[in-house]
Amino acid sequence: QVQVAESGGGSVQAGGSLRLSCSVSGNGNCRNAMSWYRQTPGKEREFVSEIDEWGNPDYTDFVKGRFTISQNSAKNTMYLELTMLKPEDTATYWCKIRPVRYMWFGGSWVECPLYGREFWGRGTLVTISS
Helix, strand or coil, X not given: XXXXXXXCCEEEECCCCEEEEEEEECCCCCCXXXXXXXXXXXXXXXXXXXXXXXXXXXXXXXHCCCEEEEECCCCCEEEEEECCCCXXXXXXXXXXXXXXXXXXXXXXXXXXXXXXXXXXXXXXXXXXXX
């Protein structure tokens, strides 16, 4: 059973920093694209950042230069470093895991049995005060 869990949310003043973490377990040898989304009340969930199975980052425009995504060497924990925070960054931040199609197993590339599915955590709240 795949489990995804975020941590690191909290309350800081504008201009401050936070570090969010997302850990995944139970996904076997599958490789994953790991991403962050956020949502504020009354708005749709929006994409923030992604790190693909090769470790390449991508960001939405409104966080470029302020947020940094990374992962550990085991690729089972993802981080989002939030800096220069603004009140409009206040949101619940969600982690999404998307297993990619092929994984290295038994000396060859085989299809990940979780391919085609997505797994979400429960979210962590970030509150920025002005």
